[in-house]
Amino acid sequence: MQIAEFDIELKRKNIRNMRLTIKVDGTIHLSVPLLVSQAKAEQFALSKLDWLRHASARMQALREQCRSTVLPGLSRAEAEAFMRTTEARAEEWRRRMQAQQVTWRWRRMKRAWGVCSYAHTPPVITLNKRLAFLPPELTELVIVHELSHLFHRNHSPRFHEHVRRYLPDERQREQQLKTYTPVLRAGDT
Numbered sequence: 710m711q712i713a714e715f716d717i718e719l720k721r722k723n724i725r726n727m728r729l730t731i732k733v734d735g736t737i738h739l740s741v742p743l744l745v746s747q748a749k750a751e752q753f754a755l756s757k758l759d760w761l762r763h764a765s766a767r768m769q770a771l772r773e774q775c776r777s778t779v780l781p782g783l784s785r786a787e788a789e790a791f792m793r794t795t796e797a798r799a800e801e802w803r804r805r806m807q808a809q810q811v812t813w814r815w816r817r818m819k820r821a822w823g824v825c826s827y828a829h830t831p832p833v834i835t836l837n838k839r840l841a842f843l844p845p846e847l848t849e850l851v852i853v854h855e856l857s858h859l860f861h862r863n864h865s866p867r868f869h870e871h872v873r874r875y876l877p878d879e880r881q882r883e884q885q886l887k888t889y890t891p892v893l894r895a896g897d898t
């Protein structure tokens with residue numbers, strides 16, 4: 710469905726309220742309850758036009774930022790040295806936090822700096838190879854964050870309390886980490 714300059718994909722779902730979402734790639738979805746008419750859906754989308762224009766511009770800016778982020782070259786030896794020393798530091802944190810044994814893995818991920826998976830015994834913490842491009846204090850944040858998930862599986866206030874016991878400036882580091890989001894996808898588009 711076309712609303713002003715936007716092409717919107719309409720989806721009927723078993724939900725209560727209409728919801729408009731926009732992805733980073735610019736695609737827009739409007740989810741509506743099963744019995745809502747096309748006219749009502751259009752009216753709703755039209756009422757959100759200001760928000761749409763704002764969000765669409767923001768997504769475009771984000772895409773451009775990703776494209777223009779140039780990562781310095783890293784030799785294989787440098788990358789391996791980084792992973793070894795980081796893993797050693799992560800093990801130090803694990804002992805200090807008295808967390809259980811984990812298996813450390815490395816991957817290139819596009820959406821996360823780290824992932825903690827409890828489906829395995831011992832649990833697996835996967836770290837993003839692109840941490841090599843971040844300042845050390847942010848890699849430290851990712852390590853402590855993932856290790857804290859061994860104690861709290863969610864992002865509840867108690868989880869963050871746990872992180873802050875070790876990194877009192879967690880909030881500032883989180884803010885700083887957000888500014889590095891384009892590094893996750895740099896070179897992909």
Ligand SMILES: [Zn+2]
Nearest residue numbers: 854858863864
């Ligand atoms: Zn988390």
